[in-house]
Amino acid sequence: KAKANGKNQVQIFTEALNAEAHYKLFVENNLRRALTQNELEVYYQPKLCLKTGQLTGLEALLRWLHPEKGMINPDQFISVAEETGLIIPIGKWVARQACRVSQELAALGMGEVQVAINLSPKQFTDPDLVGSIAAILDEEQLPPHLLELELTESLLLEGTDDTRQQVARLKALGLTLAMDDFGTGYSSLSYLKKFPIDVIKIDRSFIKDIPENQDDMEITSAVIAMAHNLKLKVVAEGIETAAQLAFLRRHKCDVGQGYLFDRPISSRELIERLRRYPCRGA
């Protein structure tokens, strides 16, 4: 194919690099405007109790609705937002939207619905992170237990004493702390005892090949049992099939999230959707 186009491998490689650099530049140049021009939107994906099917919470997932390019998913811009530091103001904005949605659902009589936001390690370089989260909770008048933070393994393991102190202060505010993408980063589990984590989210990569992959099933059931021994709640992400759901229920996984139940949806769609769920506390 290279020959047919009259290009050699080096040319193809250089072009690919240029395309990547070009895309990064596009994101850098547009993301700042995206925040001020209301191009960003937070979508919400329900998390369900696997025992009762009731809603237990939501995960806030960022979307970028670019006027020409359409919907851009976070995998395509979060890393640039991190590199440029834009994730700091964007993250605060996401936190506020999440608090408002929980308040809105309560106001609609749908009960207390916990909302989780994702925090990337870069956000912990902001010395004001804890103060700004506390201020947002206060301004939006959201009880702290209704906000959950999804943290990465690398934050806790590679983080400085300073990040660990920030995590402890966030916990002390009364927030719920979850370990996101569990199992993808590290082989040592001992850190689970050292940090004030409440929830483990088993990464989708362990769920997606259930029930075909015996190893994934062993790992998943072992992680659930271990988490329960440590008094942690377990969430399985990326549930797409009835067979996966049956396996997770059989192994007493507490909570599930995935396309089988819902894709991430806008707050407007969410409210419509929730009219069909009986909610905790409602």
Ligand code: C2E
């Ligand atoms: P994550 O926190 O692990 O979020 C789960 C991802 O899996 C989401 O992708 C969600 O849409 C997707 N997902 C959920 N259920 C299924 C399923 O059944 N099948 C499949 N194939 N996928 C499923 P999304 O929304 O593209 O987000 C990707 C990542 O971007 C997130 O992974 C998170 O790390 C990051 N992210 C998203 N929003 C934010 C944010 O506001 N701040 C930060 N710092 N990171 C964010």
Ligand code: MG
């Ligand atoms: Mg997450």
Ligand code: MG
């Ligand atoms: Mg995850």
Ligand code: MG
């Ligand atoms: Mg992930």
